[in-house]
Amino acid sequence: MAQYRVVSGSVALITIQNPPVNALRAAVREGLFNAIKRASSDPQVRSVVLSGHNGTFCGGADIKEFGNVSLPGPHLVEVFQLMEDLVKPVVAAIEGFALGGGLELALACHYRIGHSKARVGFPEVNLGLFPGAGGSQRLPRLVGVPAALDIIITGRHVAAGEALKLGLLDKVIDQNTVDAAVTFAKSVEGKPLDNHRLGNRPCPPLENMDAFFEEAMKRVHSRARGAVAPITCVQAVRGAATLPFHKGMELEKMLLGTLFNSAQAQASQYCFFAERAGARWSMPSGARWDTCKAKPIGTAAVIGLGTMGRGITVALARAGLSVVAVETQEHQLAEAQRAVSRMLKGGGRVSYSPDLQAAAEVDLVVEAVFEDMAIKEKIFKQLSEVCKPGTLLTTNTSTLDIDRLASCTRDPQLVVGMHFFAPAHIMRLLEVVYGPRSSPEAVATAMQLGKRMGKVSVAVGNCTGFVGNRMLKPYLEQANFLLEEGATPELVDAALEEFGFPMGVFKMSDLSGLDVGWRVRKEEGLTGPGVTAGQPMRIRHSRRYSPLGDLMCEEGRYGQKTGSGWYLYDKPGGRVARSDPWLRNFLEQYRARHGLVARRISQQEVLERCLYALINEGFRVLEDGIAASPQNIDAIYVFGYSWPKHRGGPMFYASQVGLARVLEGLNHYHQAHPDVPHLEPCSLLRRLVASGSPPIDKWSEVVKGHRSQL
Numbered sequence: 001m002a003q004y005r006v007v008s009g010s011v012a013l014i015t016i017q018n019p020p021v022n023a024l025r026a027a028v029r030e031g032l033f034n035a036i037k038r039a040s041s042d043p044q045v046r047s048v049v050l051s052g053h054n055g056t057f058c059g060g061a062d063i064k065e066f067g068n069v070s071l072p073g074p075h076l077v078e079v080f081q082l083m084e085d086l087v088k089p090v091v092a093a094i095e096g097f098a099l100g101g102g103l104e105l106a107l108a109c110h111y112r113i114g115h116s117k118a119r120v121g122f123p124e125v126n127l128g129l130f131p132g133a134g135g136s137q138r139l140p141r142l143v144g145v146p147a148a149l150d151i152i153i154t155g156r157h158v159a160a161g162e163a164l165k166l167g168l169l170d171k172v173i174d175q176n177t178v179d180a181a182v183t184f185a186k187s188v189e190g191k192p193l194d195n196h197r198l199g200n201r202p203c204p205p206l207e208n209m210d211a212f213f214e215e216a217m218k219r220v221h222s223r224a225r226g227a228v229a230p231i232t233c234v235q236a237v238r239g240a241a242t243l244p245f246h247k248g249m250e251l252e253k254m255l256l257g258t259l260f261n262s263a264q265a266q267a268s269q270y271c272f273f274a275e276r277a278g279a280r281w282s283m284p285s286g287a288r289w290d291t292c293k294a295k296p297i298g299t300a301a302v303i304g305l306g307t308m309g310r311g312i313t314v315a316l317a318r319a320g321l322s323v324v325a326v327e328t329q330e331h332q333l334a335e336a337q338r339a340v341s342r343m344l345k346g347g348g349r350v351s352y353s354p355d356l357q358a359a360a361e362v363d364l365v366v367e368a369v370f371e372d373m374a375i376k377e378k379i380f381k382q383l384s385e386v387c388k389p390g391t392l393l394t395t396n397t398s399t400l401d402i403d404r405l406a407s408c409t410r411d412p413q414l415v416v417g418m419h420f421f422a423p424a425h426i427m428r429l430l431e432v433v434y435g436p437r438s439s440p441e442a443v444a445t446a447m448q449l450g451k452r453m454g455k456v457s458v459a460v461g462n463c464t465g466f467v468g469n470r471m472l473k474p475y476l477e478q479a480n481f482l483l484e485e486g487a488t489p490e491l492v493d494a495a496l497e498e499f500g501f502p503m504g505v506f507k508m509s510d511l512s513g514l515d516v517g518w519r520v521r522k523e524e525g526l527t528g529p530g531v532t533a534g535q536p537m538r539i540r541h542s543r544r545y546s547p548l549g550d551l552m553c554e555e556g557r558y559g560q561k562t563g564s565g566w567y568l569y570d571k572p573g574g575r576v577a578r579s580d581p582w583l584r585n586f587l588e589q590y591r592a593r594h595g596l597v598a599r600r601i602s603q604q605e606v607l608e609r610c611l612y613a614l615i616n617e618g619f620r621v622l623e624d625g626i627a628a629s630p631q632n633i634d635a636i637y638v639f640g641y642s643w644p645k646h647r648g649g650p651m652f653y654a655s656q657v658g659l660a661r662v663l664e665g666l667n668h669y670h671q672a673h674p675d676v677p678h679l680e681p682c683s684l685l686r687r688l689v690a691s692g693s694p695p696i697d698k699w700s701e702v703v704k705g706h707r708s709q710l
C-alpha cells in the first residue's frame with residue numbers, strides 16, 4: 001500500500017499504491033505511518049520523497065470508508081503530523097491529482113514539486129465536508145486567507161501554474177516528477193526545516209479581518225442554499241487566521257465532528273457515487289456497458305439551431321468532433337452562426353448549411369428541432385434517406401416517442417434519444433434514451449459520446465417524458481393545483497427555494513417558457529380549441545386538470561421572454577422576477593369562477609405535495625424498468641434539474657425522510673384529492689415499506705421481485 005525503497009544513496013522514496021486514485025484507505029494510512037517511521041530510523045536515509053503510483057499522487061481519503069462509525073487504522077491527522085515533525089526533509093512529488101486528503105498530505109510535507117499537468121484542490125465541500133485533517137489550518141498559513149478560503153469553499157481544481165503563483169507548489173516541472181523531487185530532496189538534506197513546517201507558521205496577516213469574514217459568511221449564506229459545509233469552511237479558515245495551530249486543529253476536529261455523519265454529508269457522498277453509477281448502464285435485454293462496444297464518432301450534424309441546437313453544437317465541437325450545423329431558415333442560421341462562434345471563441349470545427357443533404361457523410365446526427373412529432377418524423381425519414389449507411393440518428397426530444405421516430409427510418413436499431421438540458425453546453429446531464437429496437441451498440445456510442453462531452457450520462461427507457469420530465473409532470477401539476485387552492489407562486493417558490501432549489505417551480509417555468517409545456521399539452525390532446533369545447537375545464541380523462549398554464553399562454557404570458565408569466569419582468573427577456581398584481585387578481589377571478597375557496601397553505605404542504613408526487617412517479621419509473629436504479633434517477637435530478645446535492649436526489653431524499661412517512665403523506669393527500677392519481681402511492685413504494693424500508697442500495701432486490709410477478 002505504501003512502497004518503501006531507498007534511491008540515490010540517501011532518499012527514501014515512498015510510493016502510495018492503491019489504484020485507481022491512491023485513496024487513503026486504512027491500509028494505506030497504516031503503510032504510510034510505518035514508512036515514515038522507517039525513514040526516520042533508517043540511518044542511510046537523509047531525505048524523503050513521497051509520490052503516488054501510476055501518475056496519480058492521491059485522490060484523498062477513501063470515500064467508501066466514510067460510512068464506518070469508527071475508521072480503522074491510524075487517523076490521517078496522526079499520519080500527517082508524524083510526517084511534518086520528521087527531522088529529515090520530505091518532498092511531495094505531485095503528478096496527476098492531489099485532492100482532499102491528498103493535498104493535506106502534500107501540505108504536511110516540507111516541499112511540494114508538481115508536474116505542469118498536475119491539479120490540486122480541496123473538493124471536500126462537494127462531499128458535505130471541509131478539509132478536516134489539517135488542510136483548513138495549513139493551507140491559509142501557506143497561501144494566505146483569501147486564496148485558501150476560495151480554494152476550500154469552491155472545491156475547484158487548481159492547475160499547477162496557478163498553484164505555483166500562489167506558493168502552493170515550490171516548483172513546477174515538465175519532466176519526470178519523481179526524478180526531479182529526488183534531486184531536489186538531496187539538495188535540501190541537512191537544511192533547517194522549521195519554516196517549512198506549516199503548523200509552526202503564523203497565518204499571513206490580513207487587514208480588516210472581521211469585515212473580510214463577515215462578508216465571506218454573508219456570501220456563503222446567500223449561495224449555500226441550506227448546505228452547511230460551505231459555512232463550516234469559513235468558520236474553520238477563520239480559526240486558522242485567529243488561533244494558534246493546535247487550537248485551530250481542535251476547532252477543525254470539532255467542526256468536522258458536526259458534519260462527518262450528518263444527513264447532508266451522506267447525501268453529498270451518495271451523489272458522488274450516483275454520478276459515476278450511470279456509466280455502468282444496462283438494458284432490459286441484458287446488454288451492458290462492459291459487453292458493448294461504441295462506434296468511433298468523428299463527425300456529427302446538428303439539425304435545428306434554436307437555443308438547444310446551438311448549445312449541442314458547442315458541446316460536440318468542444319469534445320473535438322467536426323460538426324455540420326443545419327438550419328433551414330436563413331436568418332436563424334446566420335444568427336446561430338454568430339452565437340456559436342461567440343460561445344466557441346473562434347475555436348472548434350463547425351460548418352453551417354441550410355440543407356439537410358450536408359449531413360450525408362456524418363457518423364452521427366442530433367436532431368434538435370422543436371417538439372412537434374410530425375416535423376420530427378419528416379426529418380427522420382429524410383435523414384434515413386440522406387445519411388450514409390450506419391449513421392446513428394439521435395433526437396433531442398424531451399418527451400416524444402423514440403420508437404415512433406425509429407419507425408420512420410430504414411434502420412430503427414440506429415435510433416436513440418440524446419436528451420440534453422438547457423444550456424446544452426453547460427448542463428452536465430445527458431439522458432440517453434433507448435427504444436425497444438435501439439441496438440446496444442447505438443446506446444454504447446451515445447453514452448461514450450456523452451462521456452467525451454464531459455456529461456453525466458444516464459441510459460433510460462422510452463416513455464413519455466423518459467425519467468426526468470415524466471417525474472416533473474406531477475410536480476408541476478401539484479404546484480398548479482396549489483395555486484387553485486389558495487397558494488401564490490411566491491409561496492410555492494419560497495418553499496422550494498428554502499429546500500435548496502436555485503429557483504422555485506414558477507420561476508423555473510418562466511425561465512424555460514410556458515409555451516413549451518403548452519405545446520406538449522396540445523400534442524397530448526389536453527388543450528387546444530378542438531379539445532376544450534364542451535369539456536369541463538378542470539377535468540381531463542376523468543382526472544383533475546388545471547388549465548392555469550394554458551390560460552396564461554392564451555394571455556400571451558410565456559414567461560421571461562414576453563416580460564410576464566407567473567411573475568412580471570421589467571421587459572421581454574428581463575431576468576428579475578417581481579410579484580404581479582395582475583396575477584393575484586387573475587387567480588381570484590379564476591377561483592371565483594370555479595367555486596374554489598382559497599385556504600391557507602403551509603410550506604410543509606407545498607413541499608410534501610410537490611416532492612412526494614415527484615418521488616412517487618420515481619418509484620413508478622423504477623417499477624416500469626425505465627430507470628435501472630434509484631441512483632440513476634437521482635443523478636438525473638441532481639445534474640439535470642438542479643435538485644440540491646446536499647439532499648442527495650429525490651429517491652435518496654425519500655429514503656432519508658423515511659419511506660413509511662412518504663407513503664403516509666401520499667395516502668393522506670390522495671384521500672383529500674382522490675381525483676389526482678399521481679398522489680396514489682405506487683405499489684413498489686408500498687412493497688418497499690412492507691419489506692421494512694430497506695436501505696436504497698437494496699431496493700433493486702424488491703424491484704426485481706416485484707417485476708417477476710408482473
Ligand SMILES: CC/C=C/CC(=O)SCCNC(=O)CCNC(=O)[C@H](O)C(C)(C)COP(=O)(O)OP(=O)(O)OC[C@H]1O[C@@H](n2cnc3c(N)ncnc32)[C@H](O)[C@@H]1OP(=O)(O)O
Binds near residue numbers: 100
Ligand atoms: C477525515 C475526513 C477527510 C476527508 C478528506 C478527503 O480526502 S475527502 C475525499 C476528497 N477527494 C475527492 O473528493 C476526490 C474524489 N475523486 C475525484 O474527484 C475523481 O475521482 C478524480 C480523482 C479527479 C479522478 O477522476 P477520474 O474521472 O479519472 O476517475 P473517476 O472519478 O471515475 O474515479 C475512478 C474510480 O475511483 C473512485 N474514487 C475516486 N476517488 C475516490 C475516493 N477519494 N475514494 C474512494 N473512491 C474514489 C471512483 O468512485 C471511481 O470508481 P467507480 O467504481 O467507477 O465509482
